[in-house]
Amino acid sequence: MAPKAFIIETAKRRIETLMRLSVDAALHGSKYSSRYVELAEQIRKHYRIKKDKRFLFCKACLMPLLPGKTCTVKIASSKSFIIYKCSKCGHELKLHY
Numbered sequence: 651m652a653p654k655a656f657i658i659e660t661a662k663r664r665i666e667t668l669m670r671l672s673v674d675a676a677l678h679g680s681k682y683s684s685r686y687v688e689l690a691e692q693i694r695k696h697y698r699i700k701k702d703k704r705f706l707f708c709k710a711c712l713m714p715l716l717p718g719k720t721c722t723v724k725i726a727s728s729k730s731f732i733i734y735k736c737s738k739c740g741h742e743l744k745l746h747y
């Protein structure tokens with residue numbers, strides 16, 4: 651049986667590969683981008699790995715959020731929020747700044 655640290659490292663590498671693939675798929679208009687995110691989330695939840703803050707995706711349709719391509723970005727300065735609106739389903743992700 652492999653040590654736990656090795657298993658976690660392998661899982662993290664797989665998640666990163668899947669996230670990179672999902673971004674590439676979204677940029678080229680492929681339908682598999684949300685499937686890659688779904689697989690990465692399954693691996694992340696199974697091994698209880700923390701979310702990567704650099705990579706954003708829509709929680710409703712699992713589309714990677716790429717400003718100008720798959721989402722629009724608004725700044726609500728009065729509430730100090732950054733709002734990412736998914737262009738596929740319209741779901742909004744609000745991040746506090």
Ligand SMILES: [Zn+2]
Binds near residue numbers: 708711712736738740
């Ligand atoms: Zn969406």
